[in-house]
Amino acid sequence: MKKPARTHRLWLAYMLHRLSGIGLVLFLPIHFWLLSLALTDRAAMADALQFTAHPLVKIAEYGLVFLLAVHLFGGVRLLVLEWARPVSNRWTDVHKTLAAFAVALAFAVSTLFFLRAL
Numbered sequence: 838m839k840k841p842a843r844t845h846r847l848w849l850a851y852m853l854h855r856l857s858g859i860g861l862v863l864f865l866p867i868h869f870w871l872l873s874l875a876l877t878d879r880a881a882m883a884d885a886l887q888f889t890a891h892p893l894v895k896i897a898e899y900g901l902v903f904l905l906a907v908h909l910f911g912g913v914r915l916l917v918l919e920w921a922r923p924v925s926n927r928w929t930d931v932h933k934t935l936a937a938f939a940v941a942l943a944f945a946v947s948t949l950f951f952l953r954a955l
């Protein structure tokens with residue numbers, strides 16, 4: 838009997854890509870709204886900018902950069918797989934290595950960003 842797709846380790850890569858995409862979609866309208874305050878309410882903008890110095894915001898930024906980086910590298914991984922489609926559709930260890938590499942790169946980029954923001 839065929840195993841359900843969710844038991845495959847690369848299902849995690851798919852879920853991470855979907856959740857990071859949704860996270861970015863939710864973040865962007867808030868980000869644009871905050872930027873719009875520069876035109877509509879400068880005092881509120883100044884308050885918001887002051888709030889960004891809070892340590893919790895720094896941690897949230899770390900998470901956000903991770904989401905963007907993991908979505909970017911995971912997306913490039915998917916595009917490379919689509920362009921260089923293997924003869925067989927079987928998932929191999931190379932695919933798992935690529936997914937792990939995308940997550941590792943995303944951790945490296947977001948952690949560097951976080952360390953510089955401290």
Ligand code: HEM
Binds near residue numbers: 855857912915
């Ligand atoms: C940074 C460069 C980006 C790359 C290289 C990229 C790449 C991709 C790729 C290849 C897919 C298709 C995944 C699939 O076939 O299953 C995808 C899906 C998606 N992307 Fe991006 N993306 C990027 C940026 C963004 C941004 C900025 C957002 C949000 C504002 C976003 C939101 C999404 C969403 C919601 C999906 C659908 C996920 C799903 O259905 O599972 N992406 N992305």
